[in-house]
Amino acid sequence: MSKIYKAALYMRISNSDERTGESESLGNQRKFLQDFVAKNSDIQIICEHLDDGVTGLVYDRPAFNELMRDILAEKINCVICKDLSRLGREFIDTGRYLREVFPKYGVRFIAVSDGIDTINENNLSEELGVTLKTLLNDAYSRDISKKTRSALKSKRANGEFVGACPVYGYLKSGENKNQLIPDPYASEIIKDIFKYKKDGMSAAKIAETLNNQGVLSPLAYKKDRGLPTPKGGFADKDTSMWSATTIIRILKDETYTGVLMQGKQTTFNYKLKDKKHKPKDEWAITYDAHELIISRQDFDLVQKLMNIDTRTAPNEDSVHLFAGVLICGCCGGRMTRKIVPYKDKKYFYYYCPTGKKNGCTAKMIKEDDIINCIATSMKTHIANVVDLDSLLEILGTKKVAKQITDKFLTQINDVDKQIQKITTYKVKLYESLVSELLSKSEYNTYKKEYDSELFRLKNAKALLISKYEHEKLTAEDKLRWTEHFKEFSDMQILSRRAVVALLHSVTLHFGEERSIHIQYRYENEYENIMKLINQKLQKEAV
Structure with missing residues (x-):
């Protein structure tokens, strides 16, 4: 009687995979593997492990860790994947599992599409095909990482929101969910928070007031509404109550004035996922990117309030009238x-x-x-x-100030149109190369010209935006200060x-x-x- 292998089906999809829907993609992998097992009487499916939305560049994955625990517990002695890239895309670690870890525990590994079955491999370390596949998978991940970074950078430069979770007070909108719009309920809470601060309340007192009113904290609200929640930092705390820290974070967030600040962090490379902070001059900052909830005037006023002595006396709800003045x-x-x-x-x-x-x-x-x-x-x-x-x-002085700023906005819009036009040309240029309408040499020549023109236009746009913001402060805002009085x-x-x-x-x-x-x-x-x-x-x- 032949040996019966106790198998685990391992399936993985990442955010970079092209897919029509996560259930269909996982379903396709499952059906493919089940059909394979049905044709092999020496394999019995014991369990399944699914990693959804997890990169193949690291092996610290929830489902993969469960798979390894099953191996150590001798619950399974066979692992089956659709192809080698499902196991992992990192060359060194993938090779280590194939050549060291699985053999050490007597585990048979099968990558169906790639025709890999370690029961038929006498010396896997000398198998050139497996080495090439792991190298190609690694190179693929590197290429995808570059393309993803480039696409995100382009979207940020165009003022599109590329994050997964908008700040409390906003929702994602638009065809590609790349615009922010005020959340009808949460935006009113944001307005209340700024009003309380302007009226002299401390951050702790504002938090206490909201908790007493039964207002859900940002994390609790998002969970209650089924909205995406951020990972890491304050969001992972067990408490669902408002705190002074949360209030201060909201009061300092310029997003509420219509400013979009993105690209504050990056990773060292496509394999290392640890974040590093970027200097502010490297952030992607877009003004008037979305509808504001708090006016710049009120936001600036609150920053002044937070920079002076706002200590409250015992048993009092607000700061003294002249504190810090x-x-x-x-x-x-x-x-x-x-x-x-x-x-x-x-x-x-x-x-x-x-x-x-x-x-x-x-x-x-x-x-x-x-x-x-x-x-x-x-x-x-x-x-x-x-x-x-x-x-x-x-005297019409205000009208003159507006005309000056409008002139810069017109110029910025014109440059934007030129950038979009050149970008379209580049896409068509690549299509011409693929269709062999252009030689590689011709393609490189035209591409170099387009890249140079895009570089010039983007620098011009950055300069215009800088001038616009400066003029806005020196012209429009110098007149708008009267609104304070x-x-x-x-x-x-x-x-x-x-x-x-x-x-x-x-x-x-x-x-x-x-x-x-x-x-x-x-x-x-x-x-x-x-x-x-x-x-x-x-x-x-x-």
Whole structure:
């Protein structure tokens, strides 16, 4: 009686395999292997192991590890694959399993399509065909890796989203799922988070508020909606609650302003999957890539909030009104809020913690006095800026700024069309080579010309984008700063958000005559616009 081999069918597909659907691809492999076993009476199928979406360049795969455990437990003594590439595409390790590991445990290996069956091989290490196949599989993986990297780089350069999981607040859309659109529900949570921060809440308090409201955390929300979830980092934590870390990560993410930042990491080569971080000047950054959830104005305001002292006092939900803003005119230190109880009442003061011992002669000053003084000054300054903005509309200065930025956008779109045209020519050029309409020499000549032209155009596009962004900041944004002040034109009570948005610092001087110096944000822009208006008025007067 002939020996009966206890076999495991091993199947693998990777993300780079061309397939119409994962179930059909795995199904085809299974059917192919089952038909083979049906024709071989000395083989009995004991189990199946499936690695779905896993590269063949590494052997640390979930199903393959299970296969090896079955071998060590002597549950199976035969492994059957459709072809050698299903076992692996890495030359060295594939050879080691064929020539060392499987023989050591008495395992028969069969790659049906390649005609490999170790029961018929007396000395596999000398089999030239197997060596060539493993080399070709390795070379194939290297080629696929290069093509994949090139395709991803091209898509990133065109502003297409190539990630598997959009950030919380966005969904993938478009024919190829390469565009981001706001998630109707999650985007509103993002807006709430930024609003809470502008109102003075700490990150921990925002997280607590969302948890108390029963709002699902980003990971829990995606799992609940059946959306793809990222692997690694914070996403793999067991907790599904909002945390201060998650809030801070969201508040710092420029994606919500319509900016797409990709290509932040890469691998050392096609065999090593460990990630390394790339310098920011090598990232693929696209502005206005998708619909924004948070305006640039609000985003910048929140960054300012996060850069100053935002410590909260015990049992309080928000930061103090002037935290990080008040400066001692004597020593330059930050002033601190102090509560002084007196006859069942509480009085609030600001003082300099440097103290007389360290040479500071600053005195305590009532919080109410500071509030009244600053509120009066701010209302006057806001009214002046609002009047200034109205004058800008009349003089048409805003329209001029928009015309400048629109000119660059038109040029960028024109270069994009040229890039697309050259790219199409390159594709047709290759088709002509394959169809033998062009010789290899002619193909190389034309390809070199097209590559040179593409290089020139892409550099030109990068330069135009840089100029556009600069002009946008120097022209459009220099006028848009007035919106910060217009937002508070109806302010009745001084708020933390108004203080942070409009004030750079408030310096308290404690000489013979106490004084307060208020430095507003955008003072240089204010002065420059005043000069521009005066020049325009003088020209019109002439």
